[in-house]
Every structure is written in C-alpha cells, then in structure tokens.
Amino acid sequence: MTTTLRDIEDQCKKCTKCPLHEGRTNGVPGEGNPHAEIMFIGEGPGKDEDLQGRPFVGAAGKFLDHLLSTVDLKREDVYIANVVKCRPPNNRDPLPEEIAACWPYLEAQIRAIKPILIVTLGRHSMGRFLPGLKISEAHGKAKRYKGIDGGKQVYYPMYHPAVALYNGSYREILIEDMKNIPVLLQKIKKENLNER
Ligand code: URA
Numbered sequence: 308m309t310t311t312l313r314d315i316e317d318q319c320k321k322c323t324k325c326p327l328h329e330g331r332t333n334g335v336p337g338e339g340n341p342h343a344e345i346m347f348i349g350e351g352p353g354k355d356e357d358l359q360g361r362p363f364v365g366a367a368g369k370f371l372d373h374l375l376s377t378v379d380l381k382r383e384d385v386y387i388a389n390v391v392k393c394r395p396p397n398n399r400d401p402l403p404e405e406i407a408a409c410w411p412y413l414e415a416q417i418r419a420i421k422p423i424l425i426v427t428l429g430r431h432s433m434g435r436f437l438p439g440l441k442i443s444e445a446h447g448k449a450k451r452y453k454g455i456d457g458g459k460q461v462y463y464p465m466y467h468p469a470v471a472l473y474n475g476s477y478r479e480i481l482i483e484d485m486k487n488i489p490v491l492l493q494k495i496k497k498e499n500l501n502e503r
C-alpha cells in the first residue's frame with residue numbers, strides 16, 4: 308500500500324513519537340501542491356503555525372510569500388514543510404533527537420511528492436540534507452547529493468526567511484538567492500532529460 312500525502316499529514320497530527328507533541332496546539336505537517344517540482348523545507352512551526360496548523364503563516368511566512376512572488380510562484384505551486392512538525396517550546400531550536408524522530412514523515416513526504424528541487428531554509432534544514440556545510444558559504448549554490456529513494460536530488464540552501472526580519476541585510480541575499488530558482492529548475496529539467 309502506498310502512503311499518500313494525506314495519510315502522512317494525518318499521522319503527523321496524531322503523532323506522539325517525541326516530546327514536542329506535549330506542547331503543541333496543532334501538528335503542522337506541511338501543505339501545497341502534491342506534485343510540486345519544488346519543496347521548501349523550514350525548521351519547525353512557530354506560534355502562529357502551531358495555532359493554525361499551517362506552515363509559514365506568521366511574519367517569516369509573509370516574507371516567504373513575498374520571496375515566492377518575486378519569481379512568480381504561489382504557495383499552491385510548491386510544497387512547504389518543516390523538519391519538525393510540532394512547535395518547539397518558546398521557538399527553541401529543534402534537538403537532534405526530535406529531528407531524528409520526525410524524519411520519517413519528511414522522508415515520506417519527499418517520496419510522495421518527488422520534487423526535483425529541495426530548497427532548505429535555515430541551518431537546521433540544510434544540516435539534515437547536507438551535513439557539515441556552513442550556510443554563509445553554501446547558500447544560493449545548488450548541490451546534487453545522494454538523496455531519497457537511491458536517487459540524486461538537487462538541494463539549494465537558503466537562509467531562513469526569519470533572519471531578514473532581524474537583520475535587513477539578509478533580505479537582499481534572500482531575494483537574490485530566490486531569483487536563481489527558475490533558471491536552476493530549467494537547468495535541472497534539461498539535465499534530467501539528458502540523463503535518461
Ligand atoms: N519557521 C519555520 O521554520 N517554519 C515555519 O513553518 C514557520 C516559521
């Protein structure tokens with residue numbers, strides 16, 4: 308039996324596999340196009356996300372919407388998820404064991420959606436896929452890396468949109484990095500065709 312995206316979303320909402328479930332109002336599995344070419348992966352739900360059960364709906368989410376609009380993308384075109392599906396207390400960083408406990412959900416989402424580009428938002432998300440890199444050096448550069456399902460995925464690290472809210476100089480960097488995505492997507496599609 309194949310696991311559908313809806314099954315995964317339902318499982319996250321009921322999950323008690325790590326202590327983060329104790330403080331949640333709602334699990335936040337993720338949302339968007341089930342056949343998205345691009346998946347954006349953040350860290351974990353904040354207060355607004357926990358209250359609404361939807362990813363990136365607070366201030367950082369508004370900026371992500373803006374970033375998407377600069378390259379003519381809408382939330383409905385892409386899939387937006389997080390490495391942990393329940394809000395860490397006081398928005399602290401997710402612990403390695405929480406990220407590990409939640410990983411099967413994210414992996415199942417990636418297998419179901421089969422995106423051709425995975426955009427990681429922030430250090431924790433990048434670290435899950437591309438360990439050992441420094442975000443100050445790795446942001447805005449695409450990497451092919453052994454991925455899910457034995458395949459090669461293309462990853463594209465970006466800073467977390469929330470950093471632009473605290474430090475305006477990151478705003479332009481995020482806008483610049485987002486600008487590359489449409490070109491990158493076309494390039495990957497061409498390469499994938501050539502590889503067949
Ligand atoms: N920050 C995240 O990493 N994810 C969200 O869903 C919201 C804010």
Ligand code: SF4
Nearest residue numbers: 322325328393408409
């Ligand atoms: Fe389950 Fe993930 Fe929530 Fe932990 S964070 S309870 S593993 S859904």
